Amino acid sequence: MGLPDSPLGSTNPRVIVALDFANPMHALGLADRLDPRHCALKVGKEMFVVAGPEPVRWMVARGFRVFLDLKFHDIPHTVAQACAAATRLGVWMLNVHAAGGSAMMDAAREAVDRTAAECGRPAPLLIAVTVLTSLADADIRELHISGDAAGHSLHLARLSAASRLDGVVCSAVEAPALRASLPVGFKLVTPGIRPAGSTADDQARIITPERAIANGADYLVVGRPITQASDPVAALARINASIGEAA
Ligand code: C5P
Numbered sequence: 001m002g003l004p005d006s007p008l009g010s011t012n013p014r015v016i017v018a019l020d021f022a023n024p025m026h027a028l029g030l031a032d033r034l035d036p037r038h039c040a041l042k043v044g045k046e047m048f049v050v051a052g053p054e055p056v057r058w059m060v061a062r063g064f065r066v067f068l069d070l071k072f073h074d075i076p077h078t079v080a081q082a083c084a085a086a087t088r089l090g091v092w093m094l095n096v097h098a099a100g101g102s103a104m105m106d107a108a109r110e111a112v113d114r115t116a117a118e119c120g121r122p123a124p125l126l127i128a129v130t131v132l133t134s135l136a137d138a139d140i141r142e143l144h145i146s147g148d149a150a151g152h153s154l155h156l157a158r159l160s161a162a163s164r165l166d167g168v169v170c171s172a173v174e175a176p177a178l179r180a181s182l183p184v185g186f187k188l189v190t191p192g193i194r195p196a197g198s199t200a201d202d203q204a205r206i207i208t209p210e211r212a213i214a215n216g217a218d219y220l221v222v223g224r225p226i227t228q229a230s231d232p233v234a235a236l237a238r239i240n241a242s243i244g245e246a247a
Contacts, residue, residue, distance in 0.1 A: 013038055015226075015236060015243075015245070016220065027055060030227060033233055036062060038236060038237070038240055041065070042223075056090075057089065075104070081111070083111045090121070092124050094124055095129055095169065096165075105128065125166040126166050127160075127166055127168055127189055128168050133205070137149050154178065156168075157186075161186055166186070167186050169189045170189070172207045172215050173207055187218045190207075192206050192207060193209055195238065210242050213243050
């Protein structure tokens with residue numbers, strides 16, 4: 001899945017634009033204005049349920065790295081089949097819930113690696129969701145999970161690494177603590193990013209792009225600061241410039 005190697009852009013852009021649109025045509029309209037050297041794209045449940053895999057195929061064909069954010073969580077066989085199908089689509093990154101357990105994550109890893117080899121392409125990054133950031137400590141207690149959200153998140157991140165997953169989704173606020181206790185090269189994918197001066201929207205813990213990178217984030221998931229900007233291309237360029245990426 002080679003991206004063009006150009007002095008005008010990165011072959012490994014750090015920003016992942018979250019295409020959270022009810023109407024897939026709006027998502028594709030924005031994607032059409034973006035450059036795959038400057039960002040990856042995230043497709044989530046809403047668009048996938050409405051439009052299926054076609055928009056993903058279109059983005060992959062345009063040279064975009066696509067993060068398929070469907071957070072699989074089911075019995076190992078079902079998750080493995082879903083991960084194999086996502087790999088066949090040519091996505092660059094996909095995710096599962098670590099709460100599905102080691103057997104489920106092992107099955108996902110095996111399916112992704114085997115399918116990528118069959119397709120003759122590099123395996124996509126397989127990452128885990130640990131504790132949903134919408135869950136507070138009281139919700140964790142309600143689920144009869146011992147410890148607090150941060151401790152449980154670290155436990156699930158370690159379990160993900162033991163199952164040879166490539167990384168986790170986490171808050172960049174937590175990134176330094178996670179970085180310290182996870183293998184070198186384990187990817188930290190961080191939402192909740194807000195450039196200085198922008199609104200928090202419904203995000204509880206926000207952090208600037210610069211701070212997130214300084215904290216050890218590998219990839220920044222950015223939605224509304226780009227998708228709702230009057231000039232999304234310029235908003236992305238400003239974020240890329242702020243983290244030293246080609247804009
Ligand atoms: O618009 P905003 O930048 O807040 O979008 C962040 C994106 O990251 C959304 O697609 C949201 O669903 C996703 N996300 C998140 N927090 C998590 C996991 C995913 O905000 N813990």
